[in-house]
Amino acid sequence: MNPFSEVTSFLDGAVAVAVVLIGVSLLLTFVRLIKGPSLADRVVALDLLTVLAMGVIGLRVIATGDVLYLEIALALGLVAFLATVFFARLIETRGRELDHGYDTMDRSKER
Amino acid sequence: MHGVSEIVAGVLILIGSFFVFVAAIGILRMPDVYVRMHAATKAGTLGSGLLLLAVAVQADELDVVLRAVAAVLFLIATTPVAAHLLGRASYISGVPLWRGTKLDELQGKYDRDTRALAGRLPDDAPHEPGRRS
Amino acid sequence: MSHNPPQQNAVSDAETVEVPRTAQLNVFALNVVLALAWSLTTGAFSLLNLTVGFVLAYLALWLPWKMWGDDTYFRRPWRILRLMLIFVWELIASATTVAMLVLTPGLKFRSAILAVPLDVKHDLGVTLFANLISLTPGTLSLDVSDDRGTLYVHAMDTEEAEAEKRDMKETFEDPIRKALQ
Numbered sequence: 001m002n003p004f005s006e007v008t009s010f011l012d013g014a015v016a017v018a019v020v021l022i023g024v025s026l027l028l029t030f031v032r033l034i035k036g037p038s039l040a041d042r043v044v045a046l047d048l049l050t051v052l053a054m055g056v057i058g059l060r061v062i063a064t065g066d067v068l069y070l071e072i073a074l075a076l077g078l079v080a081f082l083a084t085v086f087f088a089r090l091i092e093t094r095g096r097e098l099d100h101g102y103d104t105m106d107r108s109k110e111r
Numbered sequence: 112m113h114g115v116s117e118i119v120a121g122v123l124i125l126i127g128s129f130f131v132f133v134a135a136i137g138i139l140r141m142p143d144v145y146v147r148m149h150a151a152t153k154a155g156t157l158g159s160g161l162l163l164l165a166v167a168v169q170a171d172e173l174d175v176v177l178r179a180v181a182a183v184l185f186l187i188a189t190t191p192v193a194a195h196l197l198g199r200a201s202y203i204s205g206v207p208l209w210r211g212t213k214l215d216e217l218q219g220k221y222d223r224d225t226r227a228l229a230g231r232l233p234d235d236a237p238h239e240p241g242r243r244s
Numbered sequence: 245m246s247h248n249p250p251q252q253n254a255v256s257d258a259e260t261v262e263v264p265r266t267a268q269l270n271v272f273a274l275n276v277v278l279a280l281a282w283s284l285t286t287g288a289f290s291l292l293n294l295t296v297g298f299v300l301a302y303l304a305l306w307l308p309w310k311m312w313g314d315d316t317y318f319r320r321p322w323r324i325l326r327l328m329l330i331f332v333w334e335l336i337a338s339a340t341t342v343a344m345l346v347l348t349p350g351l352k353f354r355s356a357i358l359a360v361p362l363d364v365k366h367d368l369g370v371t372l373f374a375n376l377i378s379l380t381p382g383t384l385s386l387d388v389s390d391d392r393g394t395l396y397v398h399a400m401d402t403e404e405a406e407a408e409k410r411d412m413k414e415t416f417e418d419p420i421r422k423a424l425q
Contacts, residue, residue, distance in 0.1 A: 011169070014121035018128035018162070025135030032138045032147075040144045040201040047193060048138055048151040051159045054182065055131055058162035061179075062120065062169060070166065070178045074185060081189040088196035091204050130339055137346040146355055149342055149384055149400045157339035173292055187331065191378035191385075198386040198398060202357075214356035214405055217386065217396045 015063050022059070026052055043087040050080035120169035127161030130154045142209035144201045152194040160186050271309060275301050334379045341381035345401060353401035357386065360395045360409050362417075369420050370395070376416050383412065 029052065033045040057073040060066065137150025160183045167179035208215060275298060282297025345353055364370055370392060374385040382400040389396070402408055 011117045011121045011124075014124040018124045021128040021132045025132050028135040028139045038144060038201070038204075038206045040197060040204070040206050041147065043197060044144060044147055044151050045138060047197075048134060048155050051151075051155045051186070051190075052131060052135070054186065055127065055159040055162040058159070058166045058179070059124070061166050061175075062124070067170075067172075067175050067178075070175065070182060073163070074178070074182050077182065077185050077189065081193055084193040085196055088193075088200040091197070092200035094204075130343065133339075133343040133346050137342065140346060142351055145384065145386075145398045146400055149382065149398075150346055152378065152384070153335065153339045153342045154346070157335055160335075187335065187379075191375045194378055195374065195385055195387070198384060202386060208357070209355070211351060211354050212356060213354045213402065214358065216359035217357045 011062070015059055018055075018059055022052055022056055039087075040091055043084060043091070046087075047080060047084050050076055116169050120165040123161045123165035123168060127158045127165065130158030130161065132158075134158060142211065144206050145198060145208065148194050148198060152190045156186055156190045271305060275305060278304070331376070331379060334376065334381075338379055338381040342400070345382075354403075356399050356402040356405060358397045358399055358402070358405055358409055360397055360412055362388070362393055362395050363413075364417060364420060365392050367392075372420050373416055376420075377412060380412075380416075 026049065029045050029048050033042055033049070036042055054073045054077055057069045057076070061069050131154070134150050134153075134155035137154060138147050141147045141150055163179050163183045163186070167176045167183075170176050170179065202217060278301030279294055279297035282300060283293050286293060286297075362370060362373070364373060370388055374388065374395060377383050377385045377395070377397055384398045384400075386396045386398050388394070397412070399408060
């Protein structure tokens with residue numbers, strides 16, 4: 001008897017569970033992306049979306065053995081990082097003019 | 112041999128997807144940008160890193176392993192930097208801290224026009240957040 | 245704050261001054277040559293075989309070099325490996341902490357922005373410190389003051405601000421300062 005006869009199905013099961021969890025995670029992150037309320041919140045959500053996408057790509061490679069996707073994961077990570085850097089720059093320079101969606105606290109008089 | 116690496120990969124996938132899920136819950140539940148960033152950077156990075164590590168564990172060819180490890184290292188290297196830039200930008204643009212923030216020693220330290228950041232002076236008393244000096 | 249480093253510097257200078265930079269390079273060259281020789285004798289120039297040859301040559305060179313006194317070249321990879329392990333360990337610990345805070349119902353934590361005084365003025369040191377802070381449980385570095393004297397850190401869950409600052413400095417700043425000397 002091969003003690004590892006169910007091994008492949010364990011890996012497949014793990015991938016199935018992970019796909020469901022990441023799917024729900026993508027939905028939750030989308031909710032934050034839509035809700036905001038500030039631009040920074042949306043950028044954080046966007047950044048997490050790409051990190052999630054990298055995880056999905058990892059799962060895809062494991063499930064299908066399609067190695068080419070790994071390069072896409074790397075490129076995606078790079079693009080996401082650059083995007084976050086430039087968004088941060090935008091928020092820093094123009095943030096006060098953009099709508100934060102918050103009205104509970106006014107910091108503009110602060111020094 | 113092959114079976115063992117598949118079990119390890121499976122366990123990594125389960126733990127990784129759990130952390131990714133936690134990151135998503137955190138980004139939805141946590142009260143302000145800064146705390147949300149904690150969830151997204153730490154749990155998100157670890158989760159996706161573990162998923163990519165699973166690829167490296169169950170791969171047969173060396174170049175696949177190297178590429179997967181490179182992706183993980185890239186993730187670990189960039190997220191703290193991105194979080195720092197975003198946190199700084201949010202604070203400068205005035206995204207408020209949540210009401211459970213009990214101390215804000217950054218308050219009033221940025222020059223409003225030049226965005227130059229002053230250091231902590233020895234006689235600085237800690238500020239109460241939300242109260243202006 | 246930084247009144248005693250001169251003495252530490254003097255000690256480490258005495259230790260490191262006899263190691264010329266070229267000596268390390270020579271060991272590396274020898275290591276590469278031996279790896280090539282290994283591939284030649286085994287008759288396979290694949291990446292895997294070259295790596296095996298490099299590791300074997302590394303181990304074979306280690307012993308004689310250790311007897312001659314200077315094994316900086318051989319200790320460096322282990323130091324880098326140790327730093328990487330610390331990084332990974334901290335990331336796991338912090339993700340677990342964050343997971344626990346996220347999954348606890350209700351918001352039963354108090355966050356804060358803390359000003360941590362910096363003793364390392366070196367750019368690389370500050371960068372390392374800031375990034376390590378970002379990966380430790382519940383802390384995220386926001387910015388460094390222009391005079392490189394203060395690091396502003398957002399802490400997700402603070403009980404006692406001053407104790408937290410002392411903790412951060414003790415666990416990371418001292419090791420970093422020693423590693424960079």
